Amino acid sequence: MYQRLYTYVDKMNILYPNQHGFQSGHSTSMALLDMQDKIASAIDENKFSIGIFFDLAKAFDTVDHSILLAKLENYGIRGVPLLWFKSYFDQRRQCVCCKGCQSKTKLITCGVPQRSILGPLLFLLYINDLPNASDQLNFILFADDTNVFFSHKSIQSLLSIANTELIHVAEWFKANKLSLNLGKTNYVLFRSHRKPVPASDSILSIDSIPIAQVNSSKFLGVYIDQHLTWNDHISNISTKVAKNIGILARVSYLLPSRVLRTLYYSLVYPYLTYCNIAWASNYSSRLNILQRRVVRIIAGRSLITNTASRYSILRILNIPQINK
Numbered sequence: 001m002y003q004r005l006y007t008y009v010d011k012m013n014i015l016y017p018n019q020h021g022f023q024s025g026h027s028t029s030m031a032l033l034d035m036q037d038k039i040a041s042a043i044d045e046n047k048f049s050i051g052i053f054f055d056l057a058k059a060f061d062t063v064d065h066s067i068l069l070a071k072l073e074n075y076g077i078r079g080v081p082l083l084w085f086k087s088y089f090d091q092r093r094q095c096v097c098c099k100g101c102q103s104k105t106k107l108i109t110c111g112v113p114q115r116s117i118l119g120p121l122l123f124l125l126y127i128n129d130l131p132n133a134s135d136q137l138n139f140i141l142f143a144d145d146t147n148v149f150f151s152h153k154s155i156q157s158l159l160s161i162a163n164t165e166l167i168h169v170a171e172w173f174k175a176n177k178l179s180l181n182l183g184k185t186n187y188v189l190f191r192s193h194r195k196p197v198p199a200s201d202s203i204l205s206i207d208s209i210p211i212a213q214v215n216s217s218k219f220l221g222v223y224i225d226q227h228l229t230w231n232d233h234i235s236n237i238s239t240k241v242a243k244n245i246g247i248l249a250r251v252s253y254l255l256p257s258r259v260l261r262t263l264y265y266s267l268v269y270p271y272l273t274y275c276n277i278a279w280a281s282n283y284s285s286r287l288n289i290l291q292r293r294v295v296r297i298i299a300g301r302s303l304i305t306n307t308a309s310r311y312s313i314l315r316i317l318n319i320p321q322i323n324k
Helices: 002-010 026-044 065-074 080-089 118-127 155-175 231-251 257-267 269-273 276-282 285-299 308-314 319-323
Strands: 048-057 138-142 145-152 186-190 216-219 222-225
Touching: 026 048, 026 138, 026 145, 026 186, 026 276, 048 155, 048 216, 065 080, 065 118, 145 155, 186 216, 222 231, 231 257, 231 269, 231 276, 231 285, 257 269, 257 285, 269 319, 276 319, 285 308, 285 319
Parallel strands: none
Antiparallel strands: 048 145, 048 186, 138 145, 216 222
16 A cells, blocks of 8 residues: 555656646656556457546545545554644635625635645545555556556456446445546447457446446547557647647748747647657657658748758757657
């Protein structure tokens, strides 16, 4: 339990998202690689693998203070440090301001302060014992991105065992006063594209409510598809990169090369680097074409100009170099 806890604490530097994803992708990539390794191993063993992607409703806002303090005490935070945490939550109030008008203040009875140093850490401590709910499922916990994976050679056994274990998981959520948004919770059946799926009447459900099966799902800002090709993610970031390159093209005649290069690192580069180690082994030629186009724009050259030397002159890495 404590080894897992320290692993979570080590990931704290990436819990604050910005417009491109998370501020640092290193620990996110490690979580994705861990998941990818589990699925790839199952595919190599000719197994079906299921990934269930939970969506917690208002996760940070629904943390029960009394349960959290009891868990902190269980982890060894006792005496004066525990009283300090109790004081941290005690008598917190909030209000709403709109167009110069302020509402009455209300006492906050649950939740951890978001955008605070302690907020994400306390939430991680709160959900740290979730894997104890099942000894069959593999859990990947990353702040409020909670996901489980399970593999089996038989699709019937896979769904049957998963349904049984989800009963225990649902009980844990209820006991800890966390709510699942079952409308956004979904699962992906991972398999080799050469492995057919036998007909089955079994469905995956929580509290008798069916969970939607999808071909791909978003996990930590990356789209993961059922065959682990990363095509959906690459298509998604290609669309965003193309849009931002269009912005650069429209303002390129107004700005010098050094400013355009700075804009490239703000508007395009984050999409090419975020969790690159997980998906870039299968990147498409479209991303190469888009990157060559933006290099020509920054260099102020014709769109038919060879860009090989421009990467070096502008000190811009191409996609294989970013991955390396």
